[in-house]
Amino acid sequence: MALNSVSRRALLSAVKVQSSQQVACMGSISKIGNREVVGYGYNGDKNYVDRIDFPMPAIRFKENTPDVQALHEKAKGDWNKLTLEEKKALYRASFAQTFSEMKAPTGEWKSVLGVALVIASMSVWIYMGMKTFVYFPMPDTFSPEKQNAQLERMLALKANPVEGPSSMWDYEKGDWKQ
Known part of the structure; x- marks a missing residue:
């Protein structure tokens, strides 16, 4: 049974959509490398972002190495048997920063204030130049x-x-x- 041209076009477009979705998924997998997907993520994207308002990223921070995999297997058991260094290594494998590191001041306000003052001084100099060289003197x-x-x-x-x-x-x- 031959397909008519309308149903053939619909089938071809469905195949194209499905193949483009597969390519998009494969592209996102290639970007995350060997990192484990552990959740939904921010807006459903498979990416890692340190955010205070969204504390659970979709993927782990570091790639799965044999050391990290061994720690994950050990963590499936009793956590009292883990040393403090192993707990820290597990945390750092999943997250890049702690909350206190995220909330720490960065000093960005200094550069913002500097840029704002430079722009303000430039505008004053432009005003003075316009007043001196462009504007006519006040009428008598x-x-x-x-x-x-x-x-x-x-x-x-x-x-x-x-x-x-x-x-x-x-x-x-x-x-x-x-």
Whole structure:
């Protein structure tokens, strides 16, 4: 029985999807090497990440060597028979850092503060350069004498007598209202 063209295309696309998934899985396995997958991991990825908020990575930190495998076999029994060094070696085979090592200050704030201060100083220098070489000088009308003359002219013309400066001027006394 011959397959029609629609079902043949669907079959071929399903085979392509399945083969691409197999390639993706094989690629992730080749990236983790000989390390044991021990859990779901962060977002379901098979990777190792030291995180305080997600303390259980998907794979062990170190690859399985004969020494580590022997320690794992010994740990399946009574843990009281393990020495302190063997317990530490087992921990370091599974994890790169302890919680206290993860929480320890790194000093990164110094570089962040340094970069922020460099950017702030550069912006001040750019502002000073723009003020000196690019911007035009302030107009003459910004001088205090010219502003006083403009206010006197507005009062003489009684400009904006409802809410403006003329409403606050007492024309009989020649002074500002209280």
